[in-house]
Amino acid sequence: MSPAQHAEVADRPWFETYGRDEPSSWPTKPEQVATARELVRLCQCQICSLLLKDAVTLPCGRSLCRRCLPPTHERANISYPAGPERLLGVQCPFPDCGKDHAVGDCGGDVILNKALHHLEDNLVKWRKKKAHSSTTTVIAVDEQEDGSADELGEKRAELVHRRLPGGRLTTTWALMEQGQLRYDAEVAYDTESSSTNDEYADFEVTSLHATQEEARSEMDCHVCFALFWEPLTTACGHTFCRSCLQRTLDHSQYCPICRRQLAINPLLNQVVCPSNSRLSAFINIFWKDELKTRGEMYRSEQLGQHGDFDIPLFVCTLAFPRMPTFLHIFEPRYRLMIRRALEGDKTFGMVLPRRARDSSEPYFHELGTLLRITNAHFYPDGRSLIETIGISRFRVTRHGMTDGYAVGNIERIDDISLEEEEASEAQEISPASSERGSTGSPTSIDRKSRISDTPRAPDLDGMSTAALMEFALAFVARMRAQSVPWLTARMTSIYGECPGDPGLFPWWLASILPVRDIEKYRLLGTSSVRDRLKICCSWIVEWETSAW
Incomplete structure (x- = not known):
């Protein structure tokens, strides 16, 4: 040649x-x-080495036929979340993974099945023409x-x-x-x-050209409407760009397509939540040039989003994800900051002030919460009252000043995956510790006051996540019966009634319980629901044994 x-x-x-x-x-x-x-x-x-039929994509990013899924088994020491679809598991058949996947996480892969169907149909059709x-x-x-x-x-x-x-x-x-x-x-x-x-x-x-044309429309993300970039498939079988799914989870815990609840906001990095490997390879084969252009576009967007000091920081108080925060804005520097936020995407960071030991140290704590403005009321003198909702947590990696207020670069803090959450609970709980937790759990002891008949401290590490939640809910019920001033109708009208969701409860309790800010600050650095519940339960133990 x-x-x-x-x-x-x-x-x-x-x-x-x-x-x-x-x-x-x-x-x-x-x-x-x-x-x-x-x-x-x-x-x-x-x-099975046959054509993928009713393809299922596992949480590890690998795909197989539904008929090739291993037999299910009951999962031990799993209490959160304890839905029926998570009580049964399968051992991952791929040796380089080997994890225990919940059956509820092994959903049919909608996009991959459509792509395979297009390819098979076209090959069969053209093979018949040349029979x-x-x-x-x-x-x-x-x-x-x-x-x-x-x-x-x-x-x-x-x-x-x-x-x-x-x-x-x-x-x-x-x-x-x-x-x-x-x-x-x-x-x-x-x-x-x-x-x-x-x-x-x-x-x-x-x-192959026919497959390329027919399947192309299936390869657009339903959030950004562009070719999938780092496709991530959810438990319900729908696929999105990794960054698009992360932005979606900032606002809602539900799948944008089927509205099925996605239990925990995962870290969404390649190690914890791998991309759909089979779909990624399919895209790379059929639309390689377009994928290259898509990657350049994504990197350009990221560069614009993470430029120097692109997020304003309000150094004021503690705020928590999914909880409201109300602010009275009167300082000129923060009036400007809020006005700019309203003109943009309506977000800013909230960080807790601290006393710096010298001028080289920041005057605020590094962990904070991203807030979105949901309502604003302006007064004739320039002051304003704004209502915000917590979106996500972050760590300030670099900071500076702009027009008198702090700005910074941040990295997002997310929870571990649901799989790791369950594995952590199963590892901490043994039959012996579970027995100790059930026999010595404070929920089984009648407390008539904080001074008399005080129970011994429970073994929080040995309690299941569900038991920790029951312990905390029992405390709220007792405090409500005592008509404590921090659990009034006014407080619940602001923060809502006591939630039964373990993922939401710690943020709710931290918003209303009168404990030291530095204690509440510990929640922002956690990466699991279980860890946050243990912190909340430690507050409860100290509340009922000593005065804060």
Whole structure:
């Protein structure tokens, strides 16, 4: 092949060249084989080696047929969240994961199933059109466990080879459908013995082009309406860009498509919540150029969002996610800050002031809460009353001053994944500690006052998450019965009634319980619901044993 021909081939989409390489000795080169084989492997279940059917994507980002899911088992020492879909689990069948996945997290992958359906339909349709073609391909399958395409030439005599009708893609697909091509097996094509022609290769390429066109509309995120970037599939089976899902969870704990509740806002980084690997590979094969452009666009957006000092910081008080904060704005510097926030995305950061030991230290704590303005009332003299709601937590990584008020760069603080939340509880709770928690739990002891009949402190680490929640709710009920001043109708009208959701309760209790701010500040640095409940329960123990 001449240099000009090489340049022409290099400019074509990959699937326009795989059937047209020049004749060579057996076997063909790996780079000539990889396209057809890797495309078929992309559609194979890693467990049964057949075409993925009713594909399920696990929390670890890997996909398999629903029928290939391992048997379910009851999950031990899991009390939060204790929904029916989380009480049963499956052991991940992929050796490099091996985690215990909740059945509720193993949902059918809507987008992947649609993409596979388009590809299968087009291959079947075009294969029928060329059913009477004389084109055949001699294909060899390496059945060795550790075989690779480079080694096929040395093992030619040991390989199982056969002549099948069709081109490379068609014959490789047929072997997969017949169950004769393991997921990890490699193949080679005998170009000298095969009876191929460019016309049949054109038909295969046409089927791939049809798949590319038909499936493209399925690959747009329903939040940003652009090609998926780092696709993340939720437990309900819907897929979004990682950054889009994170922004969505800032406002709501529900799936933007089906409105199913997403139990915990995960950290959403690649280690804790891997991307959908099969869908990522599918996009990279069929829309590689567009994906490159999409990546450049994403990086440009991130650069604009995380420029120097792009978030204003209000150094005033403690605020918590999902809780309201009311502010009286009267200082000129903060009037300007709030006006700019209202003209923009209506967000700013709230941080707790602190006494700096010297001028090099910040005069506020590094952890804070991102607030969004929900209502504002302005007075004729320039003052204003604003109502905000907590969105998420952050850590200030760098700060400065703009027009008299603090600004900074921040990094978001999120909870660990729901899987890790459950694993943490299961690890902390043993049968012995659970028994101690149930027999010595303060919820079983009648307290008539804070002074007399005081129970011994419970073993908070040994209590289940559900038991911690019951302990805290019992405390609120006792305080309500005593008509304590911090639990009045006025307070509940502001912060709401006592929530039964363990994910929301710590923020609610911290908003109304009169404990020291530095104690409440500890909640902002936590990464799990269980840790926050233990902090709240430690407040309760001290409240009932000593005066704050």
